[in-house]
Amino acid sequence: MARSDIALELPKMRASYEGGSLDESELADTWYEQLQRWLDEAANFGLAEPNAMVLATSDPQGHPSSRTVLAKGLDERGLVFFTNYTSAKSHDLMATRYAAATFPWFAMQRQANIRGTVEKVDPAETAAYWFSRPRGSQLGAWASPQSRVVADRGVLESALANIERQFADAERVPVPPHWGGWRIRPEIVEFWQGREDRMHDRLRYRLNRDGWKIERLGP
Incomplete structure (x- = not known):
């Protein structure tokens, strides 16, 4: 197909989202239990690498960058992935201490987005994962x-x-001194479910001074 033909087809590319719904009454009590639930459902659905997430960072000048990484830890403290501490993403994280990540479960017409501050995981947690690799x-x-x-x-x-x-x-191969984990400590976690006529369900957990609040957003 010629390049001009591809350009002409792009506006016509769309999918009808009719796979499900998401109501406030269906949410787990906590964001991490809800995220674990959707991760489990994505795995049971048969998706390849359901723990793959698009990690977005920015440098001190505000220039954004994104790439796909694998989530390797999840609990009430946050979401963990591992990488080289000399990488571009780690330089961004050390400078800004903030990140966002999106799980794009296209086949299920779902996505989840996490935004928050970041911290390095402790060496013991890094070692525990390292020796499982x-x-x-x-x-x-x-x-x-x-x-x-x-x-x-x-x-x-x-x-x-x-x-x-x-x-x-x-x-045993030791843990490199330049390698370890990052934890995203969420301030906002949004769960998105595709719906018919683009009237999607968007529910988010937002952290405020009184704890976590659940809110519905317009699609």
Whole structure:
């Protein structure tokens, strides 16, 4: 299809949302119980990587950036993911201490959005997750100069080979000093359910001085 044909088709691309509804009476008592419920339902639905979320950050000048990461922890304290602390996203988070994340469950006509401050998780929590990872993923985390420019693929493969030799005799690969978890501590958590005629359901938990409040938003 020619580029002009694609451009002409874009305005016609739409889907009818008729898969469900979301009422205040259906919500869990807490945002994290509701999010866990939807994560479980997404997994049971058969979605690939239901814990994948689009993480949005910004630098000190306000320039936004987004990428997909995997949620690896959820409780009343917040939502956790792990990454390289020298990465672009970590530099943003260390500078602004704020982030947003969206779970886009397109096949279920749902999404959930979390916004709040961030903090590094403690080393014990990082270690507990690290030692549950496959050895190959551990070695890759040591080898990758995340977000930095490299000359070619050969540079990465050489770095990985060096790390493999370094830890060849190690029963356990240690946690890199430059790697760990971030926790988003939500101030707002919104649950979105697609509805017919674009009259979607949007319910959010919002933190105020008196605790969490549930609000309905216009679609």
